[in-house]
Amino acid sequence: MPKTPVPLTVPDLSAFARALSRQLDPPPGHQSLLNMLARASGFRNYQHLTAANTARARLDAPPEPPADHARVERALAQWDDAARLRQWPARRAVQELCLWALWARLPAATTLHEREVNGALNKAHLFDDAAILRRSLIGMGLLTRNPDGSDYRRAETAPPPEARALIARLSARAKPG
Known part of the structure:
Protein backbone atom coordinates (compact mmCIF):
# COMPACT_ATOMS: atom_id res chain seq x y z
CA MET A 1 0.00 0.00 0.00
CA PRO A 2 1.63 3.30 -1.11
CA LYS A 3 2.01 6.05 1.41
CA THR A 4 0.28 9.32 0.78
CA PRO A 5 2.65 12.26 1.23
CA VAL A 6 1.52 14.70 3.90
CA PRO A 7 2.78 18.23 3.24
CA LEU A 8 3.96 20.25 6.21
CA THR A 9 4.09 24.03 5.97
CA VAL A 10 5.82 25.79 8.81
CA PRO A 11 5.61 29.60 8.95
CA ASP A 12 8.79 29.92 11.08
CA LEU A 13 11.35 27.11 10.98
CA SER A 14 13.22 28.51 13.96
CA ALA A 15 10.15 28.36 16.24
CA PHE A 16 9.38 24.88 14.91
CA ALA A 17 12.95 23.79 15.73
CA ARG A 18 12.66 25.18 19.28
CA ALA A 19 9.41 23.31 19.87
CA LEU A 20 10.89 20.09 18.49
CA SER A 21 14.05 20.55 20.57
CA ARG A 22 12.00 20.60 23.79
CA GLN A 23 10.71 17.11 22.93
CA LEU A 24 14.16 15.57 22.34
CA ASP A 25 16.36 14.17 25.08
CA PRO A 26 19.14 15.40 25.03
CA PRO A 27 18.22 18.31 22.78
CA PRO A 28 20.69 19.26 20.04
CA GLY A 29 21.79 22.86 19.64
CA HIS A 30 19.42 25.20 17.82
CA GLN A 31 21.64 25.58 14.72
CA SER A 32 22.25 21.82 14.58
CA LEU A 33 18.53 21.17 14.68
CA LEU A 34 17.89 23.75 11.94
CA ASN A 35 20.52 22.02 9.79
CA MET A 36 18.92 18.59 10.46
CA LEU A 37 15.50 19.86 9.43
CA ALA A 38 16.93 21.46 6.29
CA ARG A 39 18.76 18.26 5.34
CA ALA A 40 15.59 16.21 5.96
CA SER A 41 13.80 18.40 3.40
CA GLY A 42 16.54 17.95 0.78
CA PHE A 43 18.87 20.91 1.39
CA ARG A 44 22.55 20.83 2.35
CA ASN A 45 22.02 22.93 5.48
CA TYR A 46 19.91 25.73 6.90
CA GLN A 47 21.85 28.39 4.97
CA HIS A 48 21.12 26.55 1.69
CA LEU A 49 17.40 26.39 2.59
CA THR A 50 17.33 30.12 3.36
CA ALA A 51 19.16 31.01 0.14
CA ALA A 52 16.80 28.85 -1.94
CA ASN A 53 13.70 30.46 -0.40
CA THR A 54 15.10 33.96 -0.90
CA ALA A 55 15.86 33.20 -4.55
CA ARG A 56 12.35 31.79 -5.05
CA ALA A 57 10.83 34.97 -3.61
CA ARG A 58 12.90 37.10 -6.01
CA LEU A 59 11.95 34.95 -8.98
CA ASP A 60 8.27 34.89 -8.04
CA ALA A 61 8.17 38.69 -7.99
CA PRO A 62 6.39 39.98 -11.08
CA PRO A 63 8.90 41.00 -13.74
CA GLU A 64 9.21 44.65 -14.57
CA PRO A 65 7.48 45.53 -17.83
CA PRO A 66 9.93 46.32 -20.62
CA ALA A 67 10.47 49.89 -21.73
CA ASP A 68 8.87 51.06 -24.97
Missing part, protein backbone atom coordinates in the same frame (compact mmCIF):
# COMPACT_ATOMS: atom_id res chain seq x y z
CA HIS A 69 12.11 52.02 -26.72
CA ALA A 70 10.28 53.81 -29.54
CA ARG A 71 8.87 56.27 -26.96
CA VAL A 72 12.33 56.63 -25.40
CA GLU A 73 13.81 57.35 -28.83
CA ARG A 74 11.17 60.01 -29.56
CA ALA A 75 11.88 61.69 -26.25
CA LEU A 76 15.65 61.39 -26.68
CA ALA A 77 15.38 63.29 -29.98
CA GLN A 78 14.29 66.36 -27.98
CA TRP A 79 17.67 66.57 -26.20
CA ASP A 80 21.01 67.86 -27.48
CA ASP A 81 24.41 66.17 -27.16
CA ALA A 82 24.99 67.85 -23.78
CA ALA A 83 21.72 66.37 -22.46
CA ARG A 84 19.78 69.64 -22.50
CA LEU A 85 16.16 69.83 -23.63
CA ARG A 86 16.16 71.73 -26.95
CA GLN A 87 12.44 72.52 -27.18
CA TRP A 88 9.20 71.80 -25.39
CA PRO A 89 7.74 68.70 -27.11
CA ALA A 90 4.32 68.96 -28.74
CA ARG A 91 3.11 65.48 -27.75
CA ARG A 92 2.00 64.96 -24.18
CA ALA A 93 3.56 61.48 -23.90
CA VAL A 94 6.96 62.86 -24.92
CA GLN A 95 6.53 65.83 -22.56
CA GLU A 96 5.94 63.46 -19.66
CA LEU A 97 9.09 61.46 -20.37
CA CYS A 98 11.09 64.67 -20.64
CA LEU A 99 9.65 65.86 -17.33
CA TRP A 100 10.85 62.64 -15.69
CA ALA A 101 14.36 63.36 -16.98
CA LEU A 102 14.18 66.89 -15.55
CA TRP A 103 12.79 65.49 -12.28
CA ALA A 104 15.86 63.23 -12.01
CA ARG A 105 18.12 66.30 -12.08
CA LEU A 106 16.46 67.91 -9.07
CA PRO A 107 18.04 67.03 -5.72
CA ALA A 108 16.17 64.43 -3.68
CA ALA A 109 14.94 65.13 -0.14
CA THR A 110 15.85 68.80 -0.39
CA THR A 111 13.67 71.85 0.03
CA LEU A 112 14.32 74.36 -2.73
CA HIS A 113 13.19 77.92 -3.33
CA GLU A 114 11.63 78.85 -6.65
CA ARG A 115 14.85 80.52 -7.77
CA GLU A 116 16.81 77.29 -7.11
CA VAL A 117 14.29 75.18 -9.00
CA ASN A 118 14.41 77.62 -11.92
CA GLY A 119 18.22 77.54 -11.84
CA ALA A 120 18.31 73.75 -12.01
CA LEU A 121 15.74 73.69 -14.81
CA ASN A 122 17.50 76.47 -16.77
CA LYS A 123 20.71 74.41 -16.79
CA ALA A 124 18.76 71.49 -18.27
CA HIS A 125 16.97 73.22 -21.18
CA LEU A 126 17.64 75.70 -23.99
CA PHE A 127 14.31 77.45 -24.63
CA ASP A 128 14.30 79.75 -21.58
CA ASP A 129 10.93 78.85 -20.08
CA ALA A 130 11.53 77.36 -16.63
CA ALA A 131 8.00 78.35 -15.58
CA ILE A 132 6.30 75.91 -17.97
CA LEU A 133 8.62 73.14 -16.85
CA ARG A 134 8.08 73.90 -13.16
CA ARG A 135 4.30 74.07 -13.57
CA SER A 136 4.27 70.85 -15.59
CA LEU A 137 6.36 69.04 -12.96
CA ILE A 138 3.87 70.17 -10.32
CA GLY A 139 0.93 69.18 -12.52
CA MET A 140 2.36 65.68 -12.96
CA GLY A 141 2.93 65.36 -9.23
CA LEU A 142 6.71 65.13 -9.60
CA LEU A 143 7.29 68.36 -7.71
CA THR A 144 5.36 69.67 -4.72
CA ARG A 145 5.23 73.16 -3.29
CA ASN A 146 3.86 75.02 -0.32
CA PRO A 147 0.49 76.69 -0.92
CA ASP A 148 2.21 80.08 -0.92
CA GLY A 149 4.71 78.86 -3.56
CA SER A 150 7.73 79.50 -1.34
CA ASP A 151 9.27 76.03 -1.03
CA TYR A 152 9.48 73.23 -3.58
CA ARG A 153 10.34 69.58 -3.06
CA ARG A 154 10.90 66.72 -5.48
CA ALA A 155 8.27 64.00 -5.01
CA GLU A 156 10.01 60.68 -4.45
CA THR A 157 8.33 58.13 -6.66
CA ALA A 158 9.56 55.39 -8.97
CA PRO A 159 9.81 56.41 -12.62
CA PRO A 160 8.21 54.15 -15.25
CA PRO A 161 10.53 51.92 -17.33
CA GLU A 162 10.64 54.36 -20.27
CA ALA A 163 11.61 57.23 -17.98
CA ARG A 164 14.39 55.16 -16.39
CA ALA A 165 15.73 54.27 -19.83
CA LEU A 166 15.66 57.94 -20.91
CA ILE A 167 17.32 59.10 -17.67
CA ALA A 168 20.09 56.51 -18.10
CA ARG A 169 20.80 57.54 -21.70
CA LEU A 170 20.82 61.24 -20.84
CA SER A 171 23.13 60.59 -17.89
CA ALA A 172 25.55 58.86 -20.25
CA ARG A 173 25.34 61.83 -22.67
CA ALA A 174 25.96 64.40 -19.94
CA LYS A 175 29.19 62.74 -18.77
CA PRO A 176 32.29 64.29 -20.30
CA GLY A 177 34.48 62.12 -22.52
Whole structure:
Protein backbone atom coordinates (compact mmCIF):
# COMPACT_ATOMS: atom_id res chain seq x y z
CA MET A 1 0.00 0.00 0.00
CA PRO A 2 1.63 3.30 -1.11
CA LYS A 3 2.01 6.05 1.41
CA THR A 4 0.28 9.32 0.78
CA PRO A 5 2.65 12.26 1.23
CA VAL A 6 1.52 14.70 3.90
CA PRO A 7 2.78 18.23 3.24
CA LEU A 8 3.96 20.25 6.21
CA THR A 9 4.09 24.03 5.97
CA VAL A 10 5.82 25.79 8.81
CA PRO A 11 5.61 29.60 8.95
CA ASP A 12 8.79 29.92 11.08
CA LEU A 13 11.35 27.11 10.98
CA SER A 14 13.22 28.51 13.96
CA ALA A 15 10.15 28.36 16.24
CA PHE A 16 9.38 24.88 14.91
CA ALA A 17 12.95 23.79 15.73
CA ARG A 18 12.66 25.18 19.28
CA ALA A 19 9.41 23.31 19.87
CA LEU A 20 10.89 20.09 18.49
CA SER A 21 14.05 20.55 20.57
CA ARG A 22 12.00 20.60 23.79
CA GLN A 23 10.71 17.11 22.93
CA LEU A 24 14.16 15.57 22.34
CA ASP A 25 16.36 14.17 25.08
CA PRO A 26 19.14 15.40 25.03
CA PRO A 27 18.22 18.31 22.78
CA PRO A 28 20.69 19.26 20.04
CA GLY A 29 21.79 22.86 19.64
CA HIS A 30 19.42 25.20 17.82
CA GLN A 31 21.64 25.58 14.72
CA SER A 32 22.25 21.82 14.58
CA LEU A 33 18.53 21.17 14.68
CA LEU A 34 17.89 23.75 11.94
CA ASN A 35 20.52 22.02 9.79
CA MET A 36 18.92 18.59 10.46
CA LEU A 37 15.50 19.86 9.43
CA ALA A 38 16.93 21.46 6.29
CA ARG A 39 18.76 18.26 5.34
CA ALA A 40 15.59 16.21 5.96
CA SER A 41 13.80 18.40 3.40
CA GLY A 42 16.54 17.95 0.78
CA PHE A 43 18.87 20.91 1.39
CA ARG A 44 22.55 20.83 2.35
CA ASN A 45 22.02 22.93 5.48
CA TYR A 46 19.91 25.73 6.90
CA GLN A 47 21.85 28.39 4.97
CA HIS A 48 21.12 26.55 1.69
CA LEU A 49 17.40 26.39 2.59
CA THR A 50 17.33 30.12 3.36
CA ALA A 51 19.16 31.01 0.14
CA ALA A 52 16.80 28.85 -1.94
CA ASN A 53 13.70 30.46 -0.40
CA THR A 54 15.10 33.96 -0.90
CA ALA A 55 15.86 33.20 -4.55
CA ARG A 56 12.35 31.79 -5.05
CA ALA A 57 10.83 34.97 -3.61
CA ARG A 58 12.90 37.10 -6.01
CA LEU A 59 11.95 34.95 -8.98
CA ASP A 60 8.27 34.89 -8.04
CA ALA A 61 8.17 38.69 -7.99
CA PRO A 62 6.39 39.98 -11.08
CA PRO A 63 8.90 41.00 -13.74
CA GLU A 64 9.21 44.65 -14.57
CA PRO A 65 7.48 45.53 -17.83
CA PRO A 66 9.93 46.32 -20.62
CA ALA A 67 10.47 49.89 -21.73
CA ASP A 68 8.87 51.06 -24.97
CA HIS A 69 12.11 52.02 -26.72
CA ALA A 70 10.28 53.81 -29.54
CA ARG A 71 8.87 56.27 -26.96
CA VAL A 72 12.33 56.63 -25.40
CA GLU A 73 13.81 57.35 -28.83
CA ARG A 74 11.17 60.01 -29.56
CA ALA A 75 11.88 61.69 -26.25
CA LEU A 76 15.65 61.39 -26.68
CA ALA A 77 15.38 63.29 -29.98
CA GLN A 78 14.29 66.36 -27.98
CA TRP A 79 17.67 66.57 -26.20
CA ASP A 80 21.01 67.86 -27.48
CA ASP A 81 24.41 66.17 -27.16
CA ALA A 82 24.99 67.85 -23.78
CA ALA A 83 21.72 66.37 -22.46
CA ARG A 84 19.78 69.64 -22.50
CA LEU A 85 16.16 69.83 -23.63
CA ARG A 86 16.16 71.73 -26.95
CA GLN A 87 12.44 72.52 -27.18
CA TRP A 88 9.20 71.80 -25.39
CA PRO A 89 7.74 68.70 -27.11
CA ALA A 90 4.32 68.96 -28.74
CA ARG A 91 3.11 65.48 -27.75
CA ARG A 92 2.00 64.96 -24.18
CA ALA A 93 3.56 61.48 -23.90
CA VAL A 94 6.96 62.86 -24.92
CA GLN A 95 6.53 65.83 -22.56
CA GLU A 96 5.94 63.46 -19.66
CA LEU A 97 9.09 61.46 -20.37
CA CYS A 98 11.09 64.67 -20.64
CA LEU A 99 9.65 65.86 -17.33
CA TRP A 100 10.85 62.64 -15.69
CA ALA A 101 14.36 63.36 -16.98
CA LEU A 102 14.18 66.89 -15.55
CA TRP A 103 12.79 65.49 -12.28
CA ALA A 104 15.86 63.23 -12.01
CA ARG A 105 18.12 66.30 -12.08
CA LEU A 106 16.46 67.91 -9.07
CA PRO A 107 18.04 67.03 -5.72
CA ALA A 108 16.17 64.43 -3.68
CA ALA A 109 14.94 65.13 -0.14
CA THR A 110 15.85 68.80 -0.39
CA THR A 111 13.67 71.85 0.03
CA LEU A 112 14.32 74.36 -2.73
CA HIS A 113 13.19 77.92 -3.33
CA GLU A 114 11.63 78.85 -6.65
CA ARG A 115 14.85 80.52 -7.77
CA GLU A 116 16.81 77.29 -7.11
CA VAL A 117 14.29 75.18 -9.00
CA ASN A 118 14.41 77.62 -11.92
CA GLY A 119 18.22 77.54 -11.84
CA ALA A 120 18.31 73.75 -12.01
CA LEU A 121 15.74 73.69 -14.81
CA ASN A 122 17.50 76.47 -16.77
CA LYS A 123 20.71 74.41 -16.79
CA ALA A 124 18.76 71.49 -18.27
CA HIS A 125 16.97 73.22 -21.18
CA LEU A 126 17.64 75.70 -23.99
CA PHE A 127 14.31 77.45 -24.63
CA ASP A 128 14.30 79.75 -21.58
CA ASP A 129 10.93 78.85 -20.08
CA ALA A 130 11.53 77.36 -16.63
CA ALA A 131 8.00 78.35 -15.58
CA ILE A 132 6.30 75.91 -17.97
CA LEU A 133 8.62 73.14 -16.85
CA ARG A 134 8.08 73.90 -13.16
CA ARG A 135 4.30 74.07 -13.57
CA SER A 136 4.27 70.85 -15.59
CA LEU A 137 6.36 69.04 -12.96
CA ILE A 138 3.87 70.17 -10.32
CA GLY A 139 0.93 69.18 -12.52
CA MET A 140 2.36 65.68 -12.96
CA GLY A 141 2.93 65.36 -9.23
CA LEU A 142 6.71 65.13 -9.60
CA LEU A 143 7.29 68.36 -7.71
CA THR A 144 5.36 69.67 -4.72
CA ARG A 145 5.23 73.16 -3.29
CA ASN A 146 3.86 75.02 -0.32
CA PRO A 147 0.49 76.69 -0.92
CA ASP A 148 2.21 80.08 -0.92
CA GLY A 149 4.71 78.86 -3.56
CA SER A 150 7.73 79.50 -1.34
CA ASP A 151 9.27 76.03 -1.03
CA TYR A 152 9.48 73.23 -3.58
CA ARG A 153 10.34 69.58 -3.06
CA ARG A 154 10.90 66.72 -5.48
CA ALA A 155 8.27 64.00 -5.01
CA GLU A 156 10.01 60.68 -4.45
CA THR A 157 8.33 58.13 -6.66
CA ALA A 158 9.56 55.39 -8.97
CA PRO A 159 9.81 56.41 -12.62
CA PRO A 160 8.21 54.15 -15.25
CA PRO A 161 10.53 51.92 -17.33
CA GLU A 162 10.64 54.36 -20.27
CA ALA A 163 11.61 57.23 -17.98
CA ARG A 164 14.39 55.16 -16.39
CA ALA A 165 15.73 54.27 -19.83
CA LEU A 166 15.66 57.94 -20.91
CA ILE A 167 17.32 59.10 -17.67
CA ALA A 168 20.09 56.51 -18.10
CA ARG A 169 20.80 57.54 -21.70
CA LEU A 170 20.82 61.24 -20.84
CA SER A 171 23.13 60.59 -17.89
CA ALA A 172 25.55 58.86 -20.25
CA ARG A 173 25.34 61.83 -22.67
CA ALA A 174 25.96 64.40 -19.94
CA LYS A 175 29.19 62.74 -18.77
CA PRO A 176 32.29 64.29 -20.30
CA GLY A 177 34.48 62.12 -22.52
